[in-house]
Amino acid sequence: MALSVPERSARDRAAGSARDRAAPSRAERRSAPRSLGPERVLLGLYLLFVVAAGARSAVQLALHAGRAPLPYGLSAFAAVVYLVGFLLVRRVSRGGDRRPLAVCSLVELAGVVTVGTASLVDGSAFPDATVWSGFGAGYLFVPLVLPVAVLVWLRRAPLDG
């Protein structure tokens, strides 16, 4: 049986108010408290190091590339690794595959340990510092801790993707 217009309106209003109760409005969503996870801290750190290593190597390579090509090139490589790490952490936090991020973190850790050791053993090869010199001592050792923190996060984060 067809509904009259007032009956239909009343039913639409009831359905609408039920929808309103079920789904918060945009204003409610904006003011609702949020919860951040460890991935936001990892993303923040990766972003910082993309800028730090990227700006450092860009300035060094642009102004005096011949002075210390090895450390400047390594800083550029570190910037690329941090950029890839940032993108992969974001992908995993959205449910993407974890393996590429694990590989990236292992490459990053190997880079910090290799460059850190080389900078201490053969200082003459590093007339200017890189992000990874001295195991990242110039950056409060965050470059050494960051890939380990990512690997721990990958082991502990719930599997949802």
Place this chain on the structure above:
Amino acid sequence: MIDALSLALTVLAAGTALAVLATAAGGRFRRSAFAPALSLLEAGLAVQAALDVIGLARGHRPGEQATHVAYLVASLVVVPLAALETRRADGGWSAALLAVALVAVAVLVIRMQTTWR
């Protein structure tokens, strides 16, 4: 750059980072409680940036000019980004993210004193 202003900004950023971590450790971190300190810090960083631009316009040439300008821009951007990311989020990870940003600002201000010379 004015050394006293740089020192005040470093102390404010580091002190706020410690306060954020201390309140988070005690389970009492409220992001809104730190809004005044973040606003004060950003205002101070803006004054420092303005003074640097005036200094550059008057002919001062920093030892590492390009690096200094990069640090200057970064110092202005980090606090608003962190504040935006942690808005309405009172959890421990929100506190950690804010503390990382504040420590980064403190380090940037210290580094800028070196690159300015």
